[in-house]
Amino acid sequence: xxxxxxxxxxxxxxxxxxxxxxxxxxxxxxxxxxxxxxxxxxxxxxxxxxxxxxxxxxxxxxxxxxxxxxxxxxxxxxxxxxxxxxxxxxxxxxxxxxxxxxxxxxxxxxxxxxxxxxxxxxxxxxxxxxxxxxxxxxxxxxxxxxxxxxxxxxxxxxxxxxxxxxxxxxxxxxxxxxxxxxxxxxxxxxxxxxxxxxxxxxxxxxxxxxxxxxxxxxxxxxxxxxxxxxxxxxxxxxxxxxxxxxxxxxxxxxxxxxxxxxxxxxxxxxxxxxxxxxxxxxxxxxxxxxxxxxxxxxxxxxxxxxxxxxxxxxxxxxxxxxxxxxxxxxxxxxxxxxxxxxxxxxxxxxxxxxxxxxxxxxxx
Amino acid sequence: xxxxxxxxxxxxxxxxxxxxxxxxxxxxxxxxxxxxxxxxxxxxxxxxxxxxxxxxxxxxxxxxxxxxxxxxxxxxxxxxxxxxxxxxxxxxxxxxxxxxx
Numbered sequence: 001x002x003x004x005x006x007x008x009x010x011x012x013x014x015x016x017x018x019x020x021x022x023x024x025x026x027x028x029x030x031x032x033x034x035x036x037x038x039x040x041x042x043x044x045x046x047x048x049x050x051x052x053x054x055x056x057x058x059x060x061x062x063x064x065x066x067x068x069x070x071x072x073x074x075x076x077x078x079x080x081x082x083x084x085x086x087x088x089x090x091x092x093x094x095x096x097x098x099x100x101x102x103x104x105x106x107x108x109x110x111x112x113x114x115x116x117x118x119x120x121x122x123x124x125x126x127x128x129x130x131x132x133x134x135x136x137x138x139x140x141x142x143x144x145x146x147x148x149x150x151x152x153x154x155x156x157x158x159x160x161x162x163x164x165x166x167x168x169x170x171x172x173x174x175x176x177x178x179x180x181x182x183x184x185x186x187x188x189x190x191x192x193x194x195x196x197x198x199x200x201x202x203x204x205x206x207x208x209x210x211x212x213x214x215x216x217x218x219x220x221x222x223x224x225x226x227x228x229x230x231x232x233x234x235x236x237x238x239x240x241x242x243x244x245x246x247x248x249x250x251x252x253x254x255x256x257x258x259x260x261x262x263x264x265x266x267x268x269x270x271x272x273x274x275x276x277x278x279x280x281x282x283x284x285x286x287x288x289x290x291x292x293x294x295x296x297x298x299x300x301x302x303x304x305x306x307x308x309x310x311x312x313x314x315x316x317x318x319x320x321x322x323x324x325x326x327x328x329x330x331x332x333x334x335x336x337x338x339x340x341x342x343x344x345x346x347x348x349x350x351x352x353x354x355x356x357x358x359x360x361x362x363x364x
Numbered sequence: 365x366x367x368x369x370x371x372x373x374x375x376x377x378x379x380x381x382x383x384x385x386x387x388x389x390x391x392x393x394x395x396x397x398x399x400x401x402x403x404x405x406x407x408x409x410x411x412x413x414x415x416x417x418x419x420x421x422x423x424x425x426x427x428x429x430x431x432x433x434x435x436x437x438x439x440x441x442x443x444x445x446x447x448x449x450x451x452x453x454x455x456x457x458x459x460x461x462x463x464x465x
Contacts, residue, residue, distance in 0.1 A: 117433070121441045134451050196396040
């Protein structure tokens, strides 16, 4: 290659780099000033039930009504108590809820809201025995269906499992759980702090009686210490790209946007960690022993093999603990959030979950 | 398709070398003990500061933040009991209607 040819080849590259430097500077200023925050949780929805801080949302199938609902029974999404539910409807074009609606589901989401001192005494029973049965009943009333498909995500999966196990006659058509912590010994720092560090959970509580969001954020951050640096490296690399920056802001914004955890639940979780109660079959809810083997509805558990929050080893025993004869386990290549957000989710995870639900539910 | 820049490849190599050690450390018993101890110290310092502030407010016959928080927690506990009762009532009404009684 001659010198002239090399210079001709370098021209566009230099122009590209100069252009990107300008875009980086512009996006950097936007990020630093907090301008142009991406809109999250944008799918139109209606609040169909409310109690305390808890709300039940029904997503509009086409933004107007339910004419496009073609699958049944209705699908109730149960979210975790540690963070905000909008990750399930992150951004237009990158939304689990959008995919479900497009597949014809009547989608409901139980949003736990932001706990305050009125929720400090909440225990798992509040969610498993009170809110969930009431929400399921409301979904049946609104949809007119006899049964409900339930889908839990992360700790929401644990709540869904406890509900299905403690309410054997619950009107569930199927139960799907994603990234479910079961063998709590494999939760790393979370379980170590109480079991090996001797940490008293009470010492984590704020004066309002809840575990404050910053403690939860630090706990999640410590699971993968290099992430704090890597996320800035990722950002620098993609800072020139407006779409990338918007996705980054939405996802990182969510990952740092935790809610307080009710102190009563935190104390119960510490006991569960000490006992490794789920795999050892020592769960107690409302004074009753609860056995996952009592779950008999069609069941799907989805694991992510690169999940650093709920490692594969923590989620994998679940399939053997559940009593259903019609049960399936799906191990997918992805991370904790990558199961629901991003291109891999759109290509693999979400279609697989939708297939399962359609097989168990069927057309209307 | 854009290729990965060399600086990024260098970072990735370094990150791959460091990450397993860092993750092993945060999953170790020593890390748990150090973190638990640090949280304990922070908690104790907070308590001392709170108690000084509380004494100050009480000296001038005013309620301290901790008094207000205690009251709010008590109201919160009552609120929870009411909430649970109303949900359980709703549930039993639904069950009764379902069984046709």
